[in-house]
Amino acid sequence: MTLDAAGILTLSKYCLIPLSLLVMLRCIRSMLSSGYESETWATARFGRDAADVTHWENLIGRARSADIRIDREGVERTHAVLTRRDDGRWMLYDVFARGGVWVDGRAVGPAGAELGAGSAAKIGPVSLRLQDLGAEKGGAMDERRTAAGKRVSPALTLFELTVFELLLLLQHLLTSPGKKPVQVALGFAVLILLEWFCYYAMRLIGRSGFEVETIAFYLTALGVSITASAAPEDMFKQSVLILAAFVLFLLFGLWLRDLRRSEALRPLAALLALGLLALNVFTSDSLNGARSWLSIGGFSFQPSELVKVAYLYVGAATLEKLYRRGNLLLFIAFSAVCVGALALIGDFGTALVFFICFLVISFLRSGSIATVFLAVSGAAMAGFLAVSVKPYIARRFAVWGHVWEDVYGAGYQQTRALGAAAAGGLFGKGAGGGWLTEIVAADTDMVFAVLCEEQGVIIACCAVLAVLTLAFFAVRTARRARSAYYSIAACAAVTMLMTQTALNVFGSLDLLPFTGVTFPFVSRGGSSLLACWMMMAFIKGADTRRDGSFVVRPASQLFRSAKLSPERPGKRKGGRSA
16 A cells, blocks of 8 residues: 555654654653752751751751751841852851851951851851861762652654654655755754754763753754744754754853853843843834834844843842842842833833743742732733833734634734634644745744644644743752752743743734734744743753753862862762752
8 A cells, every 4th residue: 555645744744743742751751750969068067056068059047948047046037148169168148137147257248258167157146167078078978869760761752853853844845845845854954963963962071861952952843844834945044043042052051050150240241131122222123013123234133032041141149149139129120121121112022021030030039929019010000001102002902802803904813823723623734734824923923823733733732831841840940959040040931931932822822912922942033042042051050960950060070179089970069949
């Protein structure tokens, strides 16, 4: 029995669904079953009591959530922060407690004080001494597993993803044989080669956790398919952008290894973000009521996408700065300027993404529901004013839930999106076999409906599941992250990705007002792709599993910095909850 082109297309559609589900389930299983390590790096002694120091950032105070809890009169709930640096030194910081912090009789200032061997510290009225086990004994390691079970092979998962991508390419060649097949094949070939290069590069530096990258490549593959359907002539440019995005992911992840360096450049990142937004406000042209795009030398990009990365970079904070009120107030002012600039250029959807991310960062940094409530109240009033002042925003709210009343006017895009999504059914029409890509902005603002039409509802839901998996993983690992900086940055990054996904999906289906926000990795657009891959560096940085994060230095460097004996090859840095 021989299969014609239609039969091969049908068979490929049936094969794509189990492959997609298998890739996602294997990634989820690996993320949940991998082990982590908890090390005791020092012992803090105060009076007749002692506490193990198991993190590289430790909150000292009377609160139950404190890493080193000193339940004594005169010690405040959050009193001081003890931090271990990469070179093995311990630093003690005063978080402006009324009781004060001293080291060897000297008050600790904003720059902190080194707590060396033999140093005597006072936390309010309580004396504290630190015995560094990392330098003296190589650390006491307590190895635990979060779940038992056989380790999931990342190479096999990547092989399944490669077969998935080859079937997507086959569908494009069958449904649209005249749409530049060489360019389409080149785009998928570059993506597949890049995936395997990334896998072997991570193995070369001793990293075994590859699920975050696999999920990002899975979503990027769907994005390549969207580009092949909507604009196959742009496949070469899309391939270059994917390469650039991956390089930025690696470079940014390596940069985040040194938190002191990252902290020092936060003001520069804030100025760069404000400069990009100012350029957008004063020089961009209006498109559909918003002035989101800039054109330089024939290339168009959205500054707000790159500002997202800078916003996360600036918004996160290490533990010694987490409880400083002035630091939080500066971040609030920075956030207000960013959201205000986005409101001025009329980018309502991105402003909403920034605001929700601001709420998450504010809560993680302050722990105050009152702060979040005040921010929501202020945003509600600002939103009311925006709807009153910006007519096109008011029109979007007016058409919400009434798109079928004006199918050739205000509801034109969404009614077509709903019809195409329903026509795709469970299995879709095949990659390149839909018509919705002919509608303006369908490959960016309504890409979820395009996925439903071409790949079916199941694979479209798998794309949403991929983003939810990243979010669950980031929140789960944040409790043990090496630094509060990684915890906050990772949680804020997945907040942005989830908010964008929700606005794109629910906006396409008329469950929320249409905002024009892109679907992470999948929507066509270089600026969004670059920003999403750079945000992956924050999520990867928070990974506390054994050999999971590339921001943790290789074992040989750990031995040199902590003066550990090479006879203990299993050492890794400890975690820290935000």
